[in-house]
Amino acid sequence: MSSSPDASTIASLISDPSRAAILTVLMDGRSHPAGDLAYAANIKPQTASFHLAKMLEVNVVSLEKQGRHRYYRIENFEIAKALETLLALSPQPKVNSFKQVTENESLRLARTCYDHLAGKLGVKLMDALVDKGYIFEKSNDILITKDGEIFFESFGIRLDLVRKKRRSFVHKCLDWSERRHHIAGALGHVLIERFFELQWIERMEKTRAIRITPAGRKGLNKLLSITI
Amino acid sequence: MSSSPDASTIASLISDPSRAAILTVLMDGRSHPAGDLAYAANIKPQTASFHLAKMLEVNVVSLEKQGRHRYYRIENFEIAKALETLLALSPQPKVNSFKQVTENESLRLARTCYDHLAGKLGVKLMDALVDKGYIFEKSNDILITKDGEIFFESFGIRLDLVRKKRRSFVHKCLDWSERRHHIAGALGHVLIERFFELQWIERMEKTRAIRITPAGRKGLNKLLSITI
DNA sequence: TCCATATTTCGATGATAGTCGAATTATTTA
DNA sequence: TAAATAATTCGACTATCATCGAAATATGGA
Known part of the structure; x- marks a missing residue:
C-alpha cells in the first residue's frame, strides 16, 4: 500500500x-498480459x-482486469525515467523476442470481443469516432457529443432504445492485440450488429475472427474515413 | 575487473x-577511509x-592506499548521477552523523605526516605552490616548473641534493582531515625541515600536531600568500 | 454444464548474499 | 622490537528471496 517507494x-x-526484463517490456508504455510478460522474462507464470x-x-505498475486476462502497465512515470537512466548505462538485458502467442493475423485485424468489435478495426473505429468529435473519453468513461447523437441516429442506431437496455450503455475495453481501447457495452454491441446488418463484416468459421467485406471497407471509409 | 557495470x-x-549509506557519504566527492564508512553505515569494518x-x-569506487588507511572515493561520475536520480525519488536513508574520530583541532590545522607537513597547512602549501606556478600536478605525479626551480633554490633548498636521495623525490599524499592532497616525498621532507629551521613551525608534545609561530604566519604570507 | 485458458495462491526448495567473530596482514607509534 | 591501529580475508550462520510444482480461482467458449 506504500505510495512512493524509496x-x-x-x-x-x-x-x-x-523484473528488469519485465520492466523493459513495459517501457513501451502499453499494457501487457501477465502471461506474455512471463514469456518475455523467461520465467514461469x-x-x-x-x-x-x-x-x-x-x-510501480498498475493492473487492468479484462476477463481472464490481467493487463499490466507502468504506472509511475518518474520510475520509468529512473529506469531509463539506469538502462542507458548498459546494454539491453536479455529479453526473449516478444512474439505474441496468437499469431493469427485475421484475429488481429478484426474479431468479436464478447459482443462487440475488437482488433485493428475495433480500435480504428474508436479512434475515428473520437477524431470526428462524435465521442470523447473522460477518465474511464466514454461520452457522446451532440454531433455524436446525430451521427448515430443517422447511421440507423436508436440511442434511446440502446440506453434502455439493462447493461452498461458504453465503456472502454482494452484490446489485447492493439493494446489500446475500443468501444464496448450496449453501444458497442449495436454497432457491430449494424455492421453485420449492412454486410460490412461477416463471421469466419471456427474462430472469433471477422472478415471485412469490400462493401465494408468502402462504407467505413465513406462514413468515418477509416482505411483498413 | 569488469569496466562498465550494467x-x-x-x-x-x-x-x-x-551500500546506499556508504555511497551517500561518498557522494560528497571526497575520499573516506574504510573505517569511517563502516561507522557511517552502521556496520562492522x-x-x-x-x-x-x-x-x-x-x-564504482576507487582506492588510494595511505599507510594503514585505505581511502575510497566515488570513481564513476555517471554512476553518481544515476544514484542521485534514485535518491531524488526518496527521503535520505539513515546515515549516522559523520563525526571524525579525531576531533583534535590542532591536528587538523597542522601536523606531521610521516616526515612532511599535513593538515590545513599542508594542503594550503600545496595549493599555494600550484597557484604561484611553481609546481603542477600531472596525473599522480607532481612536477616542478622552471619558476619552481628558482623559487626553491632561493628559499634555501638545494634541489640537486634532494634529487640525489634514495627515495621518491616528490609525490602527492592524501590528507585525511582535508581529504585533499599535500606534498610528500623528499621535497616534502626538506620543506618541513626548512620551516623548522626558520622557526616558522614547532612540534607540540605528545602529539603529531604542529604549532605555527607568529613568524611562521608572517613568513608564509609573504612567501606564498598563505593566510592561516 | 464442461473443458480450456489465464492467472494467482500456497508451499517447498535451493541459492544467494549480508552479517559478524576470529584470525591475518600491513603499517604506525612508542 | 613490541604494541596498537586499520583494514582485510576466511569461515560460518542466517535470512531473504526467486523459482517452480501443485492446486485453486476465474473466465471464456462450446
Whole structure:
C-alpha cells in the first residue's frame, strides 16, 4: 500500500534480472498480459505473478482486469525515467523476442470481443469516432457529443432504445492485440450488429475472427474515413 | 575487473541499505577511509570491507592506499548521477552523523605526516605552490616548473641534493582531515625541515600536531600568500 | 454444464548474499 | 622490537528471496 517507494526499493526492483526484463517490456508504455510478460522474462507464470504483485504493491505498475486476462502497465512515470537512466548505462538485458502467442493475423485485424468489435478495426473505429468529435473519453468513461447523437441516429442506431437496455450503455475495453481501447457495452454491441446488418463484416468459421467485406471497407471509409 | 557495470549491477549495489549509506557519504566527492564508512553505515569494518571490495570490482569506487588507511572515493561520475536520480525519488536513508574520530583541532590545522607537513597547512602549501606556478600536478605525479626551480633554490633548498636521495623525490599524499592532497616525498621532507629551521613551525608534545609561530604566519604570507 | 485458458495462491526448495567473530596482514607509534 | 591501529580475508550462520510444482480461482467458449 506504500505510495512512493524509496531509492533502495526501486533499485531492488530493477536489480532482479526477471523484473528488469519485465520492466523493459513495459517501457513501451502499453499494457501487457501477465502471461506474455512471463514469456518475455523467461520465467514461469507463477514467478511473473509474484514479481508483478510485488511491483503492484509499490505502485510501480498498475493492473487492468479484462476477463481472464490481467493487463499490466507502468504506472509511475518518474520510475520509468529512473529506469531509463539506469538502462542507458548498459546494454539491453536479455529479453526473449516478444512474439505474441496468437499469431493469427485475421484475429488481429478484426474479431468479436464478447459482443462487440475488437482488433485493428475495433480500435480504428474508436479512434475515428473520437477524431470526428462524435465521442470523447473522460477518465474511464466514454461520452457522446451532440454531433455524436446525430451521427448515430443517422447511421440507423436508436440511442434511446440502446440506453434502455439493462447493461452498461458504453465503456472502454482494452484490446489485447492493439493494446489500446475500443468501444464496448450496449453501444458497442449495436454497432457491430449494424455492421453485420449492412454486410460490412461477416463471421469466419471456427474462430472469433471477422472478415471485412469490400462493401465494408468502402462504407467505413465513406462514413468515418477509416482505411483498413 | 569488469569496466562498465550494467543496470542490474548498479541497481543491486544501490538496493542494499548499507551500500546506499556508504555511497551517500561518498557522494560528497571526497575520499573516506574504510573505517569511517563502516561507522557511517552502521556496520562492522569487515562488512564495509566486503561491500567496498564489491564496488571496487566494478569500478564504482576507487582506492588510494595511505599507510594503514585505505581511502575510497566515488570513481564513476555517471554512476553518481544515476544514484542521485534514485535518491531524488526518496527521503535520505539513515546515515549516522559523520563525526571524525579525531576531533583534535590542532591536528587538523597542522601536523606531521610521516616526515612532511599535513593538515590545513599542508594542503594550503600545496595549493599555494600550484597557484604561484611553481609546481603542477600531472596525473599522480607532481612536477616542478622552471619558476619552481628558482623559487626553491632561493628559499634555501638545494634541489640537486634532494634529487640525489634514495627515495621518491616528490609525490602527492592524501590528507585525511582535508581529504585533499599535500606534498610528500623528499621535497616534502626538506620543506618541513626548512620551516623548522626558520622557526616558522614547532612540534607540540605528545602529539603529531604542529604549532605555527607568529613568524611562521608572517613568513608564509609573504612567501606564498598563505593566510592561516 | 464442461473443458480450456489465464492467472494467482500456497508451499517447498535451493541459492544467494549480508552479517559478524576470529584470525591475518600491513603499517604506525612508542 | 613490541604494541596498537586499520583494514582485510576466511569461515560460518542466517535470512531473504526467486523459482517452480501443485492446486485453486476465474473466465471464456462450446
